[in-house]
Amino acid sequence: xxxxxxxxxxxxxxxxxxxxxxxxxxxxxxxxxxxxxxxxxxxxxxxxxxxxxxxxxxxxxxxxxxxxxxxxxxxxxxxxxxxxxxxxxxxxxxxxxxxxxxxxxxxxxxxxxxxxxxxxxxxxxxxxxxxxxxxxxxxxxxxxxxxxxxxxxxxxxxxxxxxxxxxxxxxxxxxxxxxxxxxxxxxxxxxxxxxxxxxxxxxxxxxxxxxxxxxxxxxxxxxxxxxxxxxxxxxxxxxxxxxxxxxxxxxxxxxxxxxxxxxxxxxxxxxxxxxxxxxxxxxxxxxxxxxxxxxxxxxxxxxxxxxxxxxxxxxxxxxxxxxxxxxxxxxxxxxxxxxxxxxxxxxxxxxxxxxxxxxxxxxxxxxxxxxxxxxxxxxxxxxxxxxx
Numbered sequence: 293x294x295x296x297x298x299x300x301x302x303x304x305x306x307x308x309x310x311x312x313x314x315x316x317x318x319x320x321x322x323x324x325x326x327x328x329x330x331x332x333x334x335x336x337x338x339x340x341x342x343x344x345x346x347x348x349x350x351x352x353x354x355x356x357x358x359x360x361x362x363x364x365x366x367x368x369x370x371x372x373x374x375x376x377x378x379x380x381x382x383x384x385x386x387x388x389x390x391x392x393x394x395x396x397x398x399x400x401x402x403x404x405x406x407x408x409x410x411x412x413x414x415x416x417x418x419x420x421x422x423x424x425x426x427x428x429x430x431x432x433x434x435x436x437x438x439x440x441x442x443x444x445x446x447x448x449x450x451x452x453x454x455x456x457x458x459x460x461x462x463x464x465x466x467x468x469x470x471x472x473x474x475x476x477x478x479x480x481x482x483x484x485x486x487x488x489x490x491x492x493x494x495x496x497x498x499x500x501x502x503x504x505x506x507x508x509x510x511x512x513x514x515x516x517x518x519x520x521x522x523x524x525x526x527x528x529x530x531x532x533x534x535x536x537x538x539x540x541x542x543x544x545x546x547x548x549x550x551x552x553x554x555x556x557x558x559x560x561x562x563x564x565x566x567x568x569x570x571x572x573x574x575x576x577x578x579x580x581x582x583x584x585x586x587x588x589x590x591x592x593x594x595x596x597x598x599x600x601x602x603x604x605x606x607x608x609x610x611x612x613x614x615x616x617x618x619x620x621x622x623x624x625x626x627x628x629x630x631x632x633x634x635x636x637x638x639x640x641x642x643x644x645x646x647x648x649x650x651x652x653x654x655x656x657x658x659x660x661x662x663x664x665x666x667x668x669x670x671x672x673x674x675x676x677x678x679x680x
Contacts, residue, residue, distance in 0.1 A: 317436075318429075322436050323421065329418070337484075338358075338485070339483050342355045342632070344477055344633060344672065346673060348675065352372075353369045354368075355412050356368040357413065364494075366494055367379065367412065376651055377391075379391075380404075385497065392501050394652060402627065408628070409443050420443060421438045423443075435455040435457055435465075442468050444630070449470060451468070451473075453467045465478070576674045577673040579603070580606065580662070583606055586604040597614065607661050608661060608662070610657070610658050613653055616654060626645075629648075631672055632672055634650050635648065642660060643658065644664070648671060655674060
């Protein structure tokens with residue numbers, strides 16, 4: 293009798309262990325299935341909230357991402373507080389960055405996103421898991437959690453944790469951290485659906501610009517336009533007295549009003565001195581080690597009111613901000629850069645310029661020695677209104 297009870301107890305223990313293990317897999321089996329999921333990926337649509345912790349205050353953006361095989365992408369980033377939406381498209385015509393409210397369309401010659409990762413793209417997340425042989429794996433309730441190396445344009449982002457639903461491997465949360473394990477970017481998906489039936493209009497430029505953009509102003513990377521704004525690539529040189537980069541290669545000449553003007557090699561006019569139009573400038577909260585602000589001055593750049601701020605020290609660079617009067621845009625040359633809250637362009641070799649547009653203001657950082665990851669960190673910190 294005892295032997296019978298012992299046998300029954302053993303069987304029950306085995307059944308309990310089997311049932312407890314149902315739905316739980318080891319890292320190797322999950323990675324193999326992720327590889328298959330990525331290979332067979334046809335389409336998806338996800339929505340969620342992205343939070344940036346790169347400035348003094350966290351910034352939240354609504355993310356809406358769509359993908360259709362073989363190479364159609366749509367990403368919409370919306371700041372609800374400021375009612376700003378920027379859209380990145382990849383379709384048969386190329387890669388576009390749209391700002392519908394400003395009726396602006398920038399076109400890039402780029403193989404994005406193949407040449408750079410995006411924290412809200414499923415392909416980027418899965419590839420980071422597949423490529424990291426030192427990946428860490430854990431099980432958290434209904435999710436598999438991978439801790440892997442981060443591979444983004446911002447070199448200060450070192451690692452990321454990725455939560456994938458056990459049922460279908462859809463992402464539920466992502467946290468990207470710096471070398472000190474401080475979370476810099478987080479994405480929480482409210483929904484993520486594979487096999488979404490997406491109309492081709494989802495990836496159409498005109499459709500995404502909306503009714504107000506019957507004839508949106510477009511910019512070709514190789515177009516040769518005479519009416520250029522601060523988005524056009526310009527050269528920079530060094531002020532011999534301060535060893536600080538200046539966003540012009542011309543000498544200042546007095547104009548009729550007693551102010552000095554600078555004409556850049558792209559034909560834009562940068563007038564130093566008092567301006568009539570009120571201009572609200574933004575101040576970066578981040579400065580690289582050993583760098584301090586040298587000076588700042590109101591300008592008119594390309595016919596638009598603005599300000600130039602010069603920084604000197606271990607790195608030298610300038611920050612120019614303008615508010616264009618019209619919706620005309622110039623060629624967006626260079627490589628597409630993900631700043632988290634928006635997209636910009638970086639161009640140049642010895643002298644590099646990072647350019648982006650946000651909330652109607654155009655920004656450009658120009659430098660001869662500031663590393664790209666530091667340029668991105670400075671750009672991401674331009675959030676607070678400047679106090680003079």
